[in-house]
Amino acid sequence: MPNPVLFEVDNHTAIITLNRPERRNAINQALLIALYDALDEVRSSGTIRAAIITGAGKSFCSGLDLEAFHSENIFNPRGDGRDFPDVINACRKPIIGAINGHAVTGGLEIALQCDFLIASERASFADTHARVGIHPGWGMTQLLQEAVGIRRAKQMSFTCEFVDAESAFNWGLVNEVVPHEELLQRAKQIADAISEANRPMLDTIRELMESRRNASLKQALVKERRGFEAFARERKLIGG
Template sequence: MLVTVERDGAVAVVTMNRPEAMNALSRGLRAELAAAMEAVNADPAVRAVVLTGAGTRAFTAGLDLKELGVEGLGAANAEEALANPVKAIELCAKPVIGAINGVAITGGFEVALACDVLIASENARFADTHARVGIMPGWGLSQKLSRLIGISRAKELSLSGNFLDAQTACAWGLVNRVVPADDLLAVCKQLAADMATADPGMVQAYKALIDDGFALPFGEAMALEHARSSSANAQVDKGEVEARRLAVMERGRTQQG
């Protein structure tokens, strides 16, 4: 199998499984990834997802360029989730945590940016080699990266093709934190489990609000929040809110220890 799915309670771990090819995104892997993401999204028992790559060398090295030479460049810009792994991830309404275990290169970098949260092992490295390979990005890298780390840093990476190490990626705000390689999956699964304990409908609606607002100018995003919150909050049961408030306070006490 080119993509595996393992369940740990309400958390699904989706693994790109071509370690011998640095988890390169072949047509088969892209199709299996799309199917896996669709399945976990449709499964009500899954509340959060961890996405990673098999082995220690690569999260994914991006498109399989040998295969791409046969398919042609049109495959790289496909809008359908079956061919476009970024679209497959973005269509998942549940939180997706990227466990970056090794290199995330070019198309692999774009796959990482499709995740909601990135946590990197000390072995992780990022590179955008589109300019060096001679292919324009088609999965969002040219627009997402500058919004995450600033336009100057994005240009430094994209126009040089240089690698970015995990600690610098963390300092630049690309990843949330860097952990020892042996701890990566456990840390990501724990964070996913934390997200899974919140009301799934609320989590999914909040994720959509953040994503939809991020794509808008600030004023329009604020108006979007006002409209959605007004509609949603008008239906809230005060008794449920109070019970949840008490549960939040108790959870906070346990996290202080």
């Protein structure tokens, strides 16, 4: 049986490929176990500085395999109490979603958990939770509106209609749209640029950006300023 997730390292970048193309990379327990293991490897590696998640074949990920949903442990696949948001958020290294085709429902949630997305011109996005009658569980109701605004998020989630790559770019869901054959190359270029950054400072900037979710703008700005003052004192750029 083919590996449900392929894992390779190119320079300092891990490339994680969802690999069930015959099922449009639908999510089952085996795929999740392999995906979580890959993300844990990214987290623990001393040489991997960024990761790319993409899909094999024509789809990025079509969401839950409904057959597996009723017969397998999707939400605690390794039996360690950790679900997808727990694993990817613990990774703490930049993750680029390279969206090569359909990203649907659970597949869209995987994409939304990435730091940002680069899309093939063939990519499309949909949230069909309301159509299939399955409760969102990986951040759809919060992360989609964070990406596109609450009104567009409501439109996507209420209608279950697909959004093409151009619209996804215009709405702010993806950062770039590139020709299909250039997708992975472009994602690698971005990952290489990230790999050249100062890692401790990159981690600090990420933490400051993400702290805005739980703080007012004023509180977030104060936190950034205090961090700069501590940085400057340590390097004797300012007195005190």
